[in-house]
Amino acid sequence: MVGGIRLPEHSHCQYCGDPIPFGEEYCNNECRRKDALEEAAAKRKDYIFYGIAIATVAVILAVGYVL
Secondary structure: OEOOEOOOOEEEOOOOOOEEEOOOOOOOHHHHHHHHHHHHHHHHHHHHHHHHHHHHHHHHHHHHHHO
16 A cells, blocks of 8 residues: 555556456457567567577588588
C-alpha cells in the first residue's frame, strides 16, 4: 500500500503494458495480433540466423577439407 491508496488486483497487457483485469493477457485483439506478428518475425530472424550459421560452418569445413 503506497500512500494509503490500494489498487484493485490487475495485470498488464503483454504487448502495450496497459493495466487490464487480473488473469487476462491482452487489453484487446489488436495488441494480441501485434504481439503474434512480432513473435513470428522474431522466429523468422532466428531461423535465418541459424541457417546462415550452419552454412558458414559448412563452408569453413569444406574449405578446410579441400586445403
